[in-house]
């Protein structure tokens with residue numbers, strides 16, 4: 055096995071059972087995952103398959119679950135039954151006060167709700183590339199001039215800034231590997247990245263439109279302003295600026311965030327974010343898939359538009375198909391690297407409940 059110089063060992067959490075209301079939001083089931091990706095390079099560490107339905111309550115979770123046609127039809131029917139959208143004034147209120155609802159969420163739950171997740175690095179090795187056994191050292195890290203690697207030409211910027219007397223420096227401008235997490239919440243992705251990816255050239259940006267969440271990130275003892283910058287930013291406001299120029303990011307991460315935006319605002323938000331990527335940079339997404347248990351649990355009076363709902367606490371969620379996500383990324387000029395559906399059956403053995411989870415995972419690259 056190759057030596058991995060800057061790595062902290064990955065911790066694989068054991069699968070946990072989720073149940074009740076918490077299951078709607080929690081990512082606990084994501085600690086292990088599997089899918090029918092067909093990607094031979096993708097680590098397969100969720101390999102418990104249910105072959106005999108009578109055995110379903112033998113374990114807490116089953117991977118890569120096939121849905122029957124009847125099950126799919128029943129899910130479709132359930133969604134249609136609850137598909138009466140709320141009146142426009144209610145819709146408008148949930149849109150205009152969206153960040154306030156998330157502020158309330160974080161005021162109540164602080165950082166207790168979303169848990170750290172170390173599956174991140176197995177599913178998304180781009181977050182700590184030097185920890186991948188097949189990793190070829192990034193030329194920047196081995197000491198060459200990083201400025202020429204950037205889509206944004208930092209050297210040219212510095213040269214012209216020297217002439218004009220302006221500055222082209224920005225937070226993280228001296229970094230050689232820049233990651234932005236959008237909709238970062240309380241930092242359950244950011245802090246594991248900072249802990250695991252010890253590349254001295256790393257800089258992590260993270261933003262959320264909940265000022266309460268961003269404050270919780272900044273006051274976390276693990277927040278290090280030499281390696282990280284947290285800021286408040288509404289993704290759906292595409293006119294607002296970012297603290298880094300276009301063409302400077304290696305990775306943009308979105309974990310259960312795009313689904314919280316109004317569907318009409320998703321395309322512009324993704325297209326705006328794509329501009330921030332360097333050529334060759336990647337956008338990583340994990341989010342709710344169509345007919346996930348959380349969608350089927352919504353009762354009448356919660357639907358905002360097709361496949362878009364408001365929870366009891368005023369936060370909203372959309373349930374995607376793979377095709378919809380592909381369209382969004384392709385329209386933003388990105389190329390598919392991965393777009394897979396992850397179906398998992400979680401079991402509450404005590405209550406003899408079965409919970410079918412559906413998540414979608416995507417990686418899309420900006421052409422070099």
Ligand SMILES: C[S@@+](CC[C@H](N)C(=O)[O-])C[C@H]1O[C@@H](n2cnc3c(N)ncnc32)[C@H](O)[C@@H]1O
Pocket residue numbers: 152156168236237238239240241242243261262263264267287288289290308309310311314315
């Ligand atoms: C389901 S939480 C996920 C949080 C975090 N990514 C995680 O996995 O722990 C969705 C997050 O998206 C944020 N969010 C929702 N809409 C947003 C928007 N328009 N701009 C920025 N952040 C947004 C919310 O404040 C919340 O922190």
